[in-house]
Amino acid sequence: MKTALITGVNGQDGAYLSELLLEKGYMVHGIKRRASLINTERIDHLYQDPHEQGVRFRLHYGDMTDSTNLIRIIQEVQPDEIYNLAAMSHVKVSFDIPEYTANADGIGTLRILEAVRLLGLEKKTRIYQASTSELYGLVQEVPQKETTPFYPRSPYAVAKLYAYWITVNYREAYKMFACNGILFNHESPLRGETFVTRKITRAVAAIALGLQKTLFLGNLDARRDWGHARDYVKAMWLILQQDEPEDFVIATGITTPVREFVKMAFAEIGVQLEFRGSGVNEKGYVAASTHADFPLETGTCVVAVDPAYFRPTEVDLLIGDPSKSKQKLGWEPECTLDQLVKEMVTADIEVFKQKNKTQFEHLIG
Numbered sequence: 001m002k003t004a005l006i007t008g009v010n011g012q013d014g015a016y017l018s019e020l021l022l023e024k025g026y027m028v029h030g031i032k033r034r035a036s037l038i039n040t041e042r043i044d045h046l047y048q049d050p051h052e053q054g055v056r057f058r059l060h061y062g063d064m065t066d067s068t069n070l071i072r073i074i075q076e077v078q079p080d081e082i083y084n085l086a087a088m089s090h091v092k093v094s095f096d097i098p099e100y101t102a103n104a105d106g107i108g109t110l111r112i113l114e115a116v117r118l119l120g121l122e123k124k125t126r127i128y129q130a131s132t133s134e135l136y137g138l139v140q141e142v143p144q145k146e147t148t149p150f151y152p153r154s155p156y157a158v159a160k161l162y163a164y165w166i167t168v169n170y171r172e173a174y175k176m177f178a179c180n181g182i183l184f185n186h187e188s189p190l191r192g193e194t195f196v197t198r199k200i201t202r203a204v205a206a207i208a209l210g211l212q213k214t215l216f217l218g219n220l221d222a223r224r225d226w227g228h229a230r231d232y233v234k235a236m237w238l239i240l241q242q243d244e245p246e247d248f249v250i251a252t253g254i255t256t257p258v259r260e261f262v263k264m265a266f267a268e269i270g271v272q273l274e275f276r277g278s279g280v281n282e283k284g285y286v287a288a289s290t291h292a293d294f295p296l297e298t299g300t301c302v303v304a305v306d307p308a309y310f311r312p313t314e315v316d317l318l319i320g321d322p323s324k325s326k327q328k329l330g331w332e333p334e335c336t337l338d339q340l341v342k343e344m345v346t347a348d349i350e351v352f353k354q355k356n357k358t359q360f361e362h363l364i365g
């Protein structure tokens with residue numbers, strides 16, 4: 001039985017990857033940090049009572065900023081594969097907490113690599129690093145592929161740039177099986193609520209149930225290459241099963257503006273939609289940031305641009321070229337954007353039916 005260690009196990013990707021590895025017969029260890037609430041909703045269905053025999057899913061408290069704890073866990077677990085998914089993963093928030101982001105996302109990756117090396121596990125343990133299309137940042141070439149130059153545009157992307165190169169460096173210097181998956185945006189009903197797709201599908205669900213009328217967003221013109229997280233974790237696993245360690249772009253090859261995603265999500269519930277606010281302003285509205293700015297006709301919903309959600313430097317266009325992963329990994333995305341939107345809206349309507357209005361006030365993110 002192979003043993004895997006997943007950092008960020010209770011995040012979106014950690015949950016789907018845990019499911020996949022358990023299905024494949026792995027013993028799965030996950031690192032989660034301590035929080036005042038338990039914060040395991042995404043993996044509760046995988047829980048196994050540690051007092052039973054033959055348990056194949058175990059959690060450990062840990063933090064990417066604490067190397068002593070990472071060394072201890074890796075020593076105890078002796079993993080065949082480490083999937084380093086833990087990160088402060090919100091691009092806009094990284095402008096607010098840049099130093100912490102560098103520590104957790106950049107140096108955190110070094111801590112994992114160095115722990116494996118110090119413990120003499122370089123030949124045994126394969127390492128997957130969760131790299132990102134945010135590395136491409138300011139457009140240098142489209143579609144973006146493994147050889148496209150990087151130009152990061154946020155503290156998050158700069159921290160991930162360090163993580164990318166330190167992974168390459170440990171591979172070259174110490175002959176470690178360490179690989180970067182350069183994953184483009186991937187979403188699901190488990191996506192964090194402050195990323196744009198989930199923010200939209202939650203608002204659509206609340207609107208469908210008559211609980212909300214206005215959705216405040218930032219830049220509607222940014223374009224993203226969106227896939228489904230369930231497809232993308234399969235690629236992570238495939239990357240570590242190759243004969244040679246290499247880096248791979250994982251993407252759909254199709255790009256869509258945020259504005260179009262909004263339209264697709266609202267089309268699921270068939271309400272009339274108006275775009276208002278600064279930036280998109282065919283009708284001459286000024287920047288709007290309060291509900292009072294929008295006296296509404298019955299049956300109409302407003303998507304308003306609030307500049308509070310703009311980033312100091314934006315990534316305008318992401319579109320990945322997944323040819324290498326198709327050719328070498330045999331990987332292709334299965335879920336289309338239409339199917340993804342439908343799945344997310346349907347799931348959020350269900351969530352909202354179960355919960356109370358006070359929990360779905362507008363979120364910052």
Ligand code: NDP
Pocket residue numbers: 007008009010011012013014031032033035039062063064065084085086087088089090104130131132133182183184185186187192
């Ligand atoms: P999430 O934000 O959903 O999950 C991140 C996980 O990391 C959470 O479990 C979080 O724990 C944990 N974490 C954060 N900081 C620390 C820390 N200091 N110590 C230990 N754990 C920590 O992200 P995703 O699942 O979407 O993404 C997984 C990885 O892939 C991330 O590294 C992300 O940057 C990267 N990525 C994601 C893409 C995407 O589109 N989803 C695309 C490309 C890369 P907690 O719940 O306590 O916050």
Ligand code: GDR
Pocket residue numbers: 089090091092131132133134183184185186194195196197199216217218219220222223224258309310311314315365
């Ligand atoms: P991103 O995802 O920054 O690409 O990073 P996010 O969903 O946050 O933003 C996508 C685009 O939508 C625009 N946008 C908004 N974004 C948010 N969050 N909230 C809004 O209200 C809003 N309005 C418009 C953004 O400006 C942006 O252009 C994600 C994360 O998962 C990273 O960890 C990962 O590395 C990359 O994807 C690939």
